[in-house]
Amino acid sequence: MSISTNLAHVVEEIRAAALAAGRDxxxxxxxxxxxxxxxxxxxQAIAAGVTVCGExxxxxxxxHWEAGxxxxxxxxxxGHLQTNKVKYLMGKVDLIHSVSSQKLLLEIDKQAGKAGLVQDILLEVNLAQEPSKSGFFVPDVLPAAQLCGQLPHVRLRGLMCIPPAATFPEENLPFFHKLQALAVDIQERMGDNKTDTKILSMGMSGDFTAAIAAGATHIRVGTAIFGPRSPISNPF
Structure with missing residues (x-):
């Protein structure tokens, strides 16, 4: 199927999932x-209606940026971001979803300062404390959020998670609900934070309908739009 056909199908699934959850x-x-x-x-994807690309x-x-x-x-x-690569993103990305450590957060603030901008970011939360995944454990999220408020060149916009692999989309619902509850808790405990921190980036091709039911504002979908990925001939 074509990208435009796949995209239309995904958009319809988003619409149906949102309406079923009583959402716009x-x-x-x-x-x-x-x-x-x-x-x-x-x-082709942008011509078909994609408005946000996630790399x-x-x-x-x-x-891709240099090629226009x-x-x-x-x-x-x-994706996973190394501190030594942060400088290459400045001025190119509207939002970094995967800020997974205090060290990375400080480096983003440093490099954004050098570039003379304020970088919008999300804090990645490792809800299941999986050793194979990056991200803040739940008790560390509030201190990280509070640190964001002290840094002049980052702006916290919300939270992101990648739950454990699941056989059925509904299996991830508890993790999605947990991230949503955590986000509400942080907003309530940061009364002096004037930034809009309502973004919840959660849900991918296999479970985005469940994520929408739990309050996702951003879903990250690849395979359902582009089909299975081919092996990378020249991995960077």
Missing amino acids: PAEITLVAATKTQSDDVIR NRVQELTA AYEGAQVHFI
């Missing part, structure tokens, strides 16, 4: 995960 479909931002896709495929690798993002592949869409960084 316009509240949901679809982030098209463009990992391993070519410049031409990204352009996992800094080198791929930089190459993202023209007409926002760019979000959604």
Whole structure:
């Protein structure tokens, strides 16, 4: 099936899931995960209606950016981010979803300061405390959020999570509800924070309908739009 057909199907699923949850479909931002896709495929997706591209690798993002592949869409960084790669994202991405440590948070503030901008970010939360995944454990999220309020060149916009692998979408509902509750708790405990921190980035191709039911505002969808990824011939 074509990208435009797949995208239309995903958009309809988003609409149906939102309405079933009593939500406005316009509240949901679809982030098209463009990992391993070519410049031409990204352009096709934007022409079909994609408004936000999400990249996992800094080198791929930089190459696509230099080729002008993202023209007409926002760019979000959604993958694991190393501190030594932060500087390459400044001025290119509207939102970094995957801020997973205090060290990374401080580096983003440093590099954004050098670039003369304020970088919007999400804190990645490791809800299941999986050793194979990055992210703040739940008790560490509030201190990290409070630190954001002290840094002049970052702006906290909300939280992100990648729950454990599941066989059925509904299996992740408890994790999605937990992130939503955590976000509400942090908002209530940061009364002096004037920033809009209502973004909840959760849900991917296999479980985004469950994430929407639990309050997701941003879903990260790749396979359902682009099909199965081909092996990377030149991994960055």
